[in-house]
Amino acid sequence: MTNARTVLVVHPGAEMFGSDRMLLESVIGFVESGARVVVALPARGMLDVELRRAGAEVVIIPMLVLRKVLLSFRGLPTLFRDMFRGLRASWRLISRVRPDVVYVSTIIIPQWPLVARLRGIRAVSHVHEAEASGNRLVNALLYLPHLAAHRTLVNSRFSLDTISHALPALTRRSVVVYNGVASPEGPAAPRDSLDGPLHVLYIGRLSPRKGPDVVIDAAAELTRSGRDVRVTLLGAVFAGYEWFEDDLRRRAAESGVQVDFAGFHQTIWPFLEQADVLTVPSRVDEPFGNTAVEGILARRPVVASDSSGLREAAGGYPTSRLVPADDPQALAASLAEIIDEWTTVRGGVDESRRIALERHAPERYRATVSGQVLVAS
Template sequence: MSDVAARFRRARKPRILAVHPGAELYGSDRVLLESVAGFVADDMDVTVVLPADGPLVVALRDAGARVEIAPTLVLRKSLVSLRGIPALIGQSVLGAVHAWRAISRFRPDAIYVSTVTIPLWPVIARLRRTRVMSHVHEAESSASATVLRLLYLPHRAAHAVVVNSEFSRGVIASVDPDLGERSVVVYNGVAGPAAPSAARESLTGDIRLAYLGRLSPRKGPDLVVDAVIALRGDGLPVRADLIGAVFSGYEWFEDDLRETIAAHGLRDTVALTGFHSDVWPFLDAADIIVIPSRSDEPFGNTAVEGVLARRPVIVSDTSGLREAAAGFDSAVTVPADDAAAIAAAVRRIADEWPAMRDAAERSAEDAATRLSPERYRRELVGRMNALLAPRG
């Protein structure tokens, strides 16, 4: 228990109400899980409100939290349109009612709002005179200034704002300097495999690539497929696993991927594995991890997972991905949206395999310290305890 916590701890455990927009186990979901685990380990009583059931529910309960499923307004692109306005209004009213009732029922000492896509909670927490922390996981510098201002506006109500990268803080500051000034960077904590294995000593046979993330246009798994096509066309034997699933409404993108794979005779070469909560067996079987996002990423959890897997990593040279991969000799950056550059990076890594293999070992050790879950929990819990401390 921290010194601040020991000094200000009340007779009962502090009650934390955490709110999150999903129930899967992708990047921000895993960050929420680490946050909750840190609060519980620091002797806090944690309840988590989610809008739906999913694999995150079991993980949260295993971490020692209670979970409630309740209607919550989650900002989606489908709602921010003329056609989506009726649904936006209806979900706003329903979400506000349930948020108000949840605060009355749980009487939290603080509310932890995970991501900016659930905008009602900071405002309602303020109205209920409850301390609130917003944790910003999103940053899209390509969005218009008006959209960004509206997105961040509700989080001006937060008493504390945590962001996951300097890039995220910079995007906030570009449209709201005061909120950017108040924001504090706490880099994500990324757990590595229980028993990491070294990359194979020589690349005999097929070179095995792995993509990790959602199957969506912005994440760029199609670029990996295009790189495989180009490399095999040049005579380099490569294969790839695409580890992840589509978000609801993007089934067409998976269909397009499958059509491309079939059209080039790659059904036995490129595998769509679907979502797996345990990705380490797939990364362990790979030689090179590819994280080819086209769009801004606030941070790069998947890139760090590739580093922790003791494999060379190819990442788009953009936004938070660049920040997450910085300082790791095993990370090779390429221009975003460039399959030819990915193919060239694969060739370079293959040509320099002994050196890249050694770099992957060093980088994994560095990442396990710099971006450990323990460091993340310590920093975030410290921020929460400061928020809970009596105010003079």
């Protein structure tokens, strides 16, 4: 199948959110193909543990990770420090590992495609970010280093269109690979009837971009109309965004809605089993929407923002609904519709799950990514 037998994988973090989970699936695919896999991370974390469990070697090295805090006058000293430290560390690691291919996960570690190209090594970038509403010049600068890669994988047509708008040259070597999303073997069926409150679940970062406050406001709208609703927020804030969680708690207290701040949990399926409906209320562009697919695989109706990659992730299912972003009234109306049509919604969850299993089987994702990465240089 391939002449490439050592894959150096580079990723900018060690958490277990969307792109982290996809990185893990890619690594599992490489290991299953028989390749030696070495993963470079900037820090230890839950992803590190899962990668080693999957059969990869993990090394922790300094690297330049483009964060917003670095793209300011105050952040410039740290940016230059990380750039030089990262360049030296990447050069040494490649000399030690001697990889056949370098797999660069996300666009925010821009040095790696360039270093791989300078060393004469095949590089593949996997783009998990797309913000069509962002500044075109900024987007072009973020994508530019990945022109050095021999191939670029993107996770949705929306991401490809965003790249095409910002940097058309990059699309000529780009391939769409839809995310693979894992699923429990036999997820529990939804409740026969909605006796008691509607249990609404949100999964994701607690950040203004992701819109958990929209869920609270929608639940408050339903409560004012006489509906009984409870909300669970499954996720945590980035360091420095503690103020937003404080705001959410204050908003929840003022709304009169029972809101459970469950924090971050690596395993989401027990929370989906306890939920009646999953919401994905992002305000901004999402390159895809793994969480929406996970809700469908868990046999739960999903209400997502009608924007960006979420249309590809949540569209086309009998039990999914798309609503305007940043619109609590629209979200409340969709939730009310699900309550009123519960018998019909409940009857469609198995067909939705069947479609999602076909579209997003992890085995297909692993095989596709491996086939794109593990080819002769």
